[in-house]
Amino acid sequence: MGCSYSWTEKHPCFSLAAHHKYARMHLPVAPLCNISCNYCNRQYDCVNESRPGVTSEILSPAAARQKFDWVREKIDNLSVIGIAGPGDALANWQETRETIELIRDADAGILVCLSTNGLMLPAYVPEIVELGISHVTVTVNCLEPEIGAQIYRFVSYQGKTYTGAEGAGILLQNQMEGITYLAGNGVVVKVNIVMIPGINDFHIPEVVAEVKAKGAFITNIMPLIPAGGSVFQHFPQTSMKAINDMRNRCQADLPQMRHCRQCRADAIGLLGEDRSQEFCLRNRDKERKQPAMPPSKPVKIAVTSRYGRLVDLHFGHAAEFLIFQGSGPEFHLLEKRPTDRYCLGMEECDSEESRRDAILETIQDCDAVLTMRIGHSAQQQLRQKGILSVEYCYTVEDGLRFAQAQLAGSQEK
Template structure:
């Protein structure tokens, strides 16, 4: 992948893609409430002041509200360089709202960098539009490349209006994720792959995920510990220690660049990735 100078410049100011960009801030706009899969570790609570994790937000915004919020935060947050769409559901399950939000904010500020996070199941349907929108950074959560392992992680997936379960669901989501990753990487989009480290499910498989995603053009992987959440099938899963996460990242670093500074932020987070409370709702650090 040949990275343009413009993309290199944008990446140098993107705190999730460059650890050296810690002086720059990002904001997540929660414009994507719907989701098209059910992960066994996910509970999308909309209003939880005391939780900072993916899927949590205090409210869902319309594209117009997201623009107003961006304008407000741009005045208050120094070096706000990135707008991300990371939920509380999946960006591509809400593509109309996501597209409009990006267009409105881009019309106001041509310099801002956009990124979005997705589970990837709908990538074959939207990957061309992502490129056409000018989104240069995409994060795909890929927890397995073996359908049998994936079948234990996802309760079900919905693709083109049809609900799938078990190994068939695993096969569909993996095929779509990998197809989308390859296409985006070939079209000058930097793709980061998130992998949730789940004890008893994929810990012996993570290195294979890293190898495969590198082969298809991923620029880095972000191996994150499972956060056991109440009222989910994985609520009693053993927590992954910081030592175990570090060991896994070091093991996989020989294949592909690893992210060490992820804070597993809320869907409405604002601020820098360093400093106390940086991932809380509308936190300015």
């Protein structure tokens, strides 16, 4: 059976009243996608971004359960878990289903939602209902295959790849069929619409009216974010004035979500306070395996951090390095060294050789660099200078101890 609409009062994405009371947790267990949107670039290893399709790590269902247990201990107002990629939840159905079953074993009362492009809804919607998934978000950008041909590069369906209006037509038909089935079985459906000026903006009121007829509960009209490396990377971002004007126009047909943050695929916490970098599972597991470090030779470690609390910056996006020195468990901050960012985009994070050379000179006296993410080329150049690169995404304090352990291990080899 489907779930009661009253449950929506605890879902921050479906309810304006809930978004400052209840926390959500996205579990990134679905890396694969079965369509290619011209506005999408799922480079989920470029971790300083906050947009759909981005995550710091991909989890197995078992790891997702471990992370859920950890987050639930720390966040009392966690009300919902969702699977929103970084690909498509239904293109990774086995992982999605197993994750939901494991979470439900731990907490039968937690709300469960998923996001999908809708291509595989006709195939899996009976199982979605059977699993008790209460909320589903479907991204529907148009109703006409000719418009869809301008939005989608290809659609992979039942072992074949379709392009143009043919591929878009299959996607749109499955979306409408799936929404109808979900809504008819008590699942609360939110429809996301990416507003792309000159392509589908004039058509959005028709989309809203149609999904209302199919049973959608709410629509979320979102601005185009021109992701670097995507087909639409040079398109202008849709203005919020245009978005709000369209929401006001469509409000008469369906309630409009106005508090969307276009979250990452691993977002955790309140909608306006993403805490995903506090709960990076791979680094928590590494910490547990590290023995306490006895006092040793002092080492100097350069850290990339926004505010000095978390290791939460990509090496190429750091405007300064925090230089710590210490031995054993104790470290102190020596100085902050400003530098120029060399990674200026998502697609070519290792292309700015001259800037990188200058950065390497800035930290040439350090034994290690502690950073959330670093490209292969930069790692190689650091290694040539005798500097160890250590990836991490938890607190600076714990990261320094972890980096020191890595240094000790490398010296023993």
